Amino acid sequence: MKQKTERRNFIKSSLLALSGAIFYKSKLAANANYDVDSSTGALLHTPNDTLNVIHNLHTTHGNFSHKEIPEADLEQIRLASVHGANSSNMQTYSIILVKDRQKIKDITTYEGSALFLFCVDFNRLIDCAKQLGHAYYPDNMTNFVTASINTTIAAQTAVIAAQSMGLDTLLTNGIHRGDMQRVWDILELPQEKCFPLIALVLGYATEEPLYHAGRLDGVGIFHEEKYHKLTTEEINEIIATYDNKEKHLGLYENWDQDGHAHYLDWLHSYWLGRASEPTKSETAVFSFIKRSGFVES
Amino acid sequence: MKQKTERRNFIKSSLLALSGAIFYKSKLAANANYDVDSSTGALLHTPNDTLNVIHNLHTTHGNFSHKEIPEADLEQIRLASVHGANSSNMQTYSIILVKDRQKIKDITTYEGSALFLFCVDFNRLIDCAKQLGHAYYPDNMTNFVTASINTTIAAQTAVIAAQSMGLDTLLTNGIHRGDMQRVWDILELPQEKCFPLIALVLGYATEEPLYHAGRLDGVGIFHEEKYHKLTTEEINEIIATYDNKEKHLGLYENWDQDGHAHYLDWLHSYWLGRASEPTKSETAVFSFIKRSGFVES
Numbered sequence: 327m328k329q330k331t332e333r334r335n336f337i338k339s340s341l342l343a344l345s346g347a348i349f350y351k352s353k354l355a356a357n358a359n360y361d362v363d364s365s366t367g368a369l370l371h372t373p374n375d376t377l378n379v380i381h382n383l384h385t386t387h388g389n390f391s392h393k394e395i396p397e398a399d400l401e402q403i404r405l406a407s408v409h410g411a412n413s414s415n416m417q418t419y420s421i422i423l424v425k426d427r428q429k430i431k432d433i434t435t436y437e438g439s440a441l442f443l444f445c446v447d448f449n450r451l452i453d454c455a456k457q458l459g460h461a462y463y464p465d466n467m468t469n470f471v472t473a474s475i476n477t478t479i480a481a482q483t484a485v486i487a488a489q490s491m492g493l494d495t496l497l498t499n500g501i502h503r504g505d506m507q508r509v510w511d512i513l514e515l516p517q518e519k520c521f522p523l524i525a526l527v528l529g530y531a532t533e534e535p536l537y538h539a540g541r542l543d544g545v546g547i548f549h550e551e552k553y554h555k556l557t558t559e560e561i562n563e564i565i566a567t568y569d570n571k572e573k574h575l576g577l578y579e580n581w582d583q584d585g586h587a588h589y590l591d592w593l594h595s596y597w598l599g600r601a602s603e604p605t606k607s608e609t610a611v612f613s614f615i616k617r618s619g620f621v622e623s
Numbered sequence: 624m625k626q627k628t629e630r631r632n633f634i635k636s637s638l639l640a641l642s643g644a645i646f647y648k649s650k651l652a653a654n655a656n657y658d659v660d661s662s663t664g665a666l667l668h669t670p671n672d673t674l675n676v677i678h679n680l681h682t683t684h685g686n687f688s689h690k691e692i693p694e695a696d697l698e699q700i701r702l703a704s705v706h707g708a709n710s711s712n713m714q715t716y717s718i719i720l721v722k723d724r725q726k727i728k729d730i731t732t733y734e735g736s737a738l739f740l741f742c743v744d745f746n747r748l749i750d751c752a753k754q755l756g757h758a759y760y761p762d763n764m765t766n767f768v769t770a771s772i773n774t775t776i777a778a779q780t781a782v783i784a785a786q787s788m789g790l791d792t793l794l795t796n797g798i799h800r801g802d803m804q805r806v807w808d809i810l811e812l813p814q815e816k817c818f819p820l821i822a823l824v825l826g827y828a829t830e831e832p833l834y835h836a837g838r839l840d841g842v843g844i845f846h847e848e849k850y851h852k853l854t855t856e857e858i859n860e861i862i863a864t865y866d867n868k869e870k871h872l873g874l875y876e877n878w879d880q881d882g883h884a885h886y887l888d889w890l891h892s893y894w895l896g897r898a899s900e901p902t903k904s905e906t907a908v909f910s911f912i913k914r915s916g917f918v919e920s
Binding site for chain 2: 348370377380402408413420422423425429461468478497539556597602606
């Protein structure tokens with residue numbers, strides 16, 4: 327029982343759909359051009375404002391205030407979002423701005439002042455092709471993967487634009503949890519050739535976080551010239567890095583109060599429970615990608 | 624014959640794996656806070672340096688010089704890349720830095736000073752789980768889609784970091800063209816639970832482009848509160864927007880010299896030829912996603 331209640335509270339208070347931010351910069355700081363706080367090791371200056379924004383990226387876990395976002399700011403983010411690269415400049419996405427707060431909650435399970443929903447979408451291109459008498463069949467997984475990359479690039483560009491303007495953000499794949507059909511129903515998405523990929527909730531956090539989530543930024547993430555298979559020693563180092571609370575890599579800081587020896591014990595026995603066995607049936611995401619017509623036979 | 628030679632030259636000179644940049648800002652400019660060049664309609668100022676970087680994002684189409692990138696700059700980009708959001712802070716990616724120029728060409732088909740290859744990768748997490756005695760099966764399309772989002776977020780964060788530092792970039796899915804097995808072979812990628820998703824080629828362009836590629840940034844891309852199905856009139860407007868050469872939306876500026884009435888005629892009859900019929904057999908991308916173990920039965 328304790329575990330169930332705790333799990334529910336945990337999910338309610340801090341479900342990290344997509345968790346935020348930055349922390350450990352010792353390796354960078356070893357380079358000559360950067361100043362470092364000698365007590366914390368934190369980087370004091372990055373070479374430009376954009377890198378500062380990137381180093382300060384962080385996720386607001388649903389605690390957005392009721393303050394409205396100025397229309398000009400939303401427009402700025404919207405126009406920024408399309409400037410990322412995209413394959414053959416075909417912009418195989420649609421970006422839906424939602425300001426109705428109840429709708430935002432129904433779609434993402436989170437509250438916020440505005441939502442940008444980034445969808446893989448070929449319907450505009452198909453409509454134009456038909457109008458000109460061309461047959462066009464974006465009907466396979468290559469189309470889906472390429473369009474997903476285009477779509478995610480737009481979403482992350484919007485995140486960086488928003489945070490540069492002082493807005494708080496939450497990127498979430500909450501749209502893929504629960505009954506996914508709701509997203510199609512609420513937003514009247516086309517059933518074919520359109521797939522809601524990633525949601526960006528925007529607003530103003532009611533309070534600053536105590537810390538920004540950290541990141542692994544060494545061996546196992548970065549490889550040189552070719553893929554490096556981890557040694558047992560390196561695996562143990564990574565496990566220990568997750569256990570180092572000062573690095574804030576975990577979703578839950580009190581994992582050790584639950585009798586777990588390591589943070590990753592908590593993650594696997596508790597958070598990733600369903601993934602401890604092979605997948606038994608088709609996931610909803612795959613079913614909806616199929617229904618959208620992006621899986622060749 | 625003419626068409627074949629022309630196609631080859633076109634591909635050689637300007638294959639837009641993932642094309643760049645920004646152009647039309649009239650809608651934004653309609654807001655009060657921004658100055659506009661009255662002759663061109665271009666935005667003169669954006670509210671901060673980061674937005675300036677975003678509005679100036681553009682792709683270098685392979686014309687990189689032989690100049691080396693300072694090690695500190697590569698390190699800065701590498702560390703910036705991990706600061707994007709990622710699901711449950713599990714960082715389900717690997718980032719491989721390649722400086723061997725021949726290898727870069729063999730992998731991407733492009734030349735450049737450095738390559739960051741962003742791979743969906745669960746091997747680090749699986750290794751750690753095994754070491755601690757946990758079973759972990761990231762074996763379905765939901766895992767793949769979620770990890771692809773994480774991986775692309777890292778890639779676009781790296782692009783914005785690099786361009787803020789004055790580097791030129793090319794994001795390409797060239798790794799998915801030709802014999803994909805070469806990427807596994809050259810970089811010794813694990814056969815399972817690892818998939819090379821997107822490549823970022825970095826360097827210094829030998830010359831500035833004459834213009835930055837434009838973007839559609841109106842109806843059909845942006846939707847309000849719900850999905851808007853295009854009217855015939857709107858479809859015709861989008862077709863006309865592609866035909867407006869001043870917007871630089873096309874991959875090829877001389878489409879009308881080839882007897883096409885519209886840019887999209889050129890795109891469909893020439894560039895997207897293979898997509899004019901339904902996909903007949905499994906694409907290589909889907910085959911490799913399956914082999915990587917990300918497709919549930």
